[in-house]
Amino acid sequence: MRSPREGAERGTPPNGFASFRAHSNRLLNVVLDTLDAAKAEDVAVIDLKGKTSIGDHMVLASGRSQRHVGAVADHIIKKLKDEGYGRARVEGQPQCDWVLIDAGDVIVHVFRPEAREFYNLEKMWSADRPMERLVI
Numbered sequence: 322m323r324s325p326r327e328g329a330e331r332g333t334p335p336n337g338f339a340s341f342r343a344h345s346n347r348l349l350n351v352v353l354d355t356l357d358a359a360k361a362e363d364v365a366v367i368d369l370k371g372k373t374s375i376g377d378h379m380v381l382a383s384g385r386s387q388r389h390v391g392a393v394a395d396h397i398i399k400k401l402k403d404e405g406y407g408r409a410r411v412e413g414q415p416q417c418d419w420v421l422i423d424a425g426d427v428i429v430h431v432f433r434p435e436a437r438e439f440y441n442l443e444k445m446w447s448a449d450r451p452m453e454r455l456v457i
Contacts, residue, residue, distance in 0.1 A: 352424065355397050365380070375428065381437065384433060390420055391420070430442060
């Protein structure tokens with residue numbers, strides 16, 4: 322039997338449905354706190370439960386420039402490692418127009434405003450229910 326900390330280090334929740342939800346919510350809070358600390362803008366959370374099995378939450382945020390997008394992504398990646406969530410998969414970091422960080426139960430998209438408007442993931446993923454908007 323593994324300890325809850327061992328599961329967190331591998332990016333997998335400990336045994337039990339309640340523990341799974343607690344793990345997912347804690348991961349979401351780590352991401353949101355890090356976005357706030359990195360001064361990300363227009364943060365939005367989309368609940369994916371019941372829509373797809375790729376994760377529980379999708380978080381979208383904007384950076385003011387390519388440099389800011391890259392810095393926000395770097396902060397998230399470092400914080401996830403520091404908190405014991407293992408290695409997140411990262412796409413798009415060299416260009417920094419749109420960086421995707423797959424942390425397992427939480428998928429984070431950090432965009433430049435123009436890229437976010439062009440791809441419009443909020444509309445695609447929240448078509449059937451209102452999006453939860455967070456003001457940070």
